[in-house]
Amino acid sequence: MTTETRLRIAMQKSGRLSEETQQLLKRCGLKLNVADRRLLAHVTNMPIDIMRVRSSDIPGLVMDGVCDLGIVGDNTLEETALERELLGEKSDYIKTTGLNFGGCRLSLAMPEEFEYTGIKSLNGLRFATTYPQLLKRFAQQSGIELDYCLLKGSVEVAPRVGLADGICDLVSTGATLEANGLKEVEVIYRSKASLIQSTSTMTDKKQEILDTLLPRIQGVMKAKESKYIMLHAPKDKLAEVSNLMPGKETPTVLPLAGRDDLVAVHVVATETFFWETMESLKALGCDSILVMPIEKMMG
Ligand SMILES: Nc1ncnc2c1ncn2[C@@H]1O[C@H](COP(=O)(O)OP(=O)(O)OP(=O)(O)O)[C@@H](O)[C@H]1O
Numbered sequence: 001m002t003t004e005t006r007l008r009i010a011m012q013k014s015g016r017l018s019e020e021t022q023q024l025l026k027r028c029g030l031k032l033n034v035a036d037r038r039l040l041a042h043v044t045n046m047p048i049d050i051m052r053v054r055s056s057d058i059p060g061l062v063m064d065g066v067c068d069l070g071i072v073g074d075n076t077l078e079e080t081a082l083e084r085e086l087l088g089e090k091s092d093y094i095k096t097t098g099l100n101f102g103g104c105r106l107s108l109a110m111p112e113e114f115e116y117t118g119i120k121s122l123n124g125l126r127f128a129t130t131y132p133q134l135l136k137r138f139a140q141q142s143g144i145e146l147d148y149c150l151l152k153g154s155v156e157v158a159p160r161v162g163l164a165d166g167i168c169d170l171v172s173t174g175a176t177l178e179a180n181g182l183k184e185v186e187v188i189y190r191s192k193a194s195l196i197q198s199t200s201t202m203t204d205k206k207q208e209i210l211d212t213l214l215p216r217i218q219g220v221m222k223a224k225e226s227k228y229i230m231l232h233a234p235k236d237k238l239a240e241v242s243n244l245m246p247g248k249e250t251p252t253v254l255p256l257a258g259r260d261d262l263v264a265v266h267v268v269a270t271e272t273f274f275w276e277t278m279e280s281l282k283a284l285g286c287d288s289i290l291v292m293p294i295e296k297m298m299g
């Protein structure tokens with residue numbers, strides 16, 4: 001079980017979420033020896049321990065109160081919760097915050113030659129999947145009968161070897177489907193990574209640690225989506241320049257030494273800064289336009 005005073009966070013040991021989870025924790029200021037092969041690693045500068053496990057084990061570890069927090073894909077979370085509900089096992093958790101990585105969709109895909117004419121044309125077919133509960137829920141909600149067989153990986157191979165008619169698996173670029181002669185016919189679930197917490201293990205001390213950690217996580221996410229923009233603008237075009245800036249932040253306007261006609265404009269853009277905007281700024285007479293990443297943000 002968890003300790004009273006150290007926050008235990010479960011993260012994926014290796015795979016699609018592990019790099020970004022590690023980056024996130026690092027950017028939050030957690031000092032962790034990543035070369036350390038220990039599966040329960042101590043953070044040296046905060047009362048936090050990191051447990052490195054298979055992502056499919058993370059929801060259960062949090063639901064059972066073995067870990068206080070977990071970073072996991074919504075797909076895995078939802079699948080585990082449905083499965084546990086069915087088995088009458090503990091399935092409650094709190095979704096602390098959504099995270100801005102691990103975006104993918106759970107889709108039904110069929111061989112390219114299959115004639116898809118709507119959901120009803122899938123009635124009675126068999127799908128290979130790692131996510132039987134999400135597939136069953138979709139079938140129920142759509143009013144069709146679907147059969148399934150369980151595969152933990154390389155799901156896309158199933159139709160070609162006669163194991164199933166189609167697949168229900170995660171898609172992000174669609175490259176794996178294409179490489180295996182499959183086409184996406186229905187998106188059944190959209191997923192991202194989330195930070196979840198146990199409903200039963202939070203002591204005051206651990207809540208205090210989370211109260212420090214959570215704003216940092218939010219700050220890192222905000223910084224990742226934001227850019228710091230610097231440029232030189234003609235003084236008489238300031239209003240037009242401000243209008244072109246993405247986001248709602250007020251720009252900082254600074255004088256430029258020895259130039260009466262130009263000013264420096266700095267702004268934090270919380271929305272995507274497109275090449276087209278840069279071209280429009282250039283057309284207004286702006287110069288030295290720099291778009292820079294932001295490492296941390298608060299307030
Ligand atoms: N192609 C993808 N693009 C983006 N995110 C993905 C993709 N595939 C999976 N994910 C997300 O990353 C999570 C982990 O996927 P990954 O393939 O690394 O592990 P796994 O094989 O599903 O699980 P385990 O860690 O239990 O072995 C998935 O549950 C999903 O949320």
Ligand SMILES: O=P(O)(O)OC[C@H]1O[C@H](OP(=O)(O)OP(=O)(O)O)[C@H](O)[C@@H]1O
Nearest residue numbers: 153154169170171172173174175176177
């Ligand atoms: O649409 P794409 O960008 O091609 O990504 C989709 C693939 O990524 C995931 O598998 P992964 O590569 O993680 O392998 P795994 O089956 O070993 O988990 C998923 O299960 C798909 O097979």
Ligand SMILES: [Mg+2]
Nearest residue numbers: 015016153170
């Ligand atoms: Mg995978």
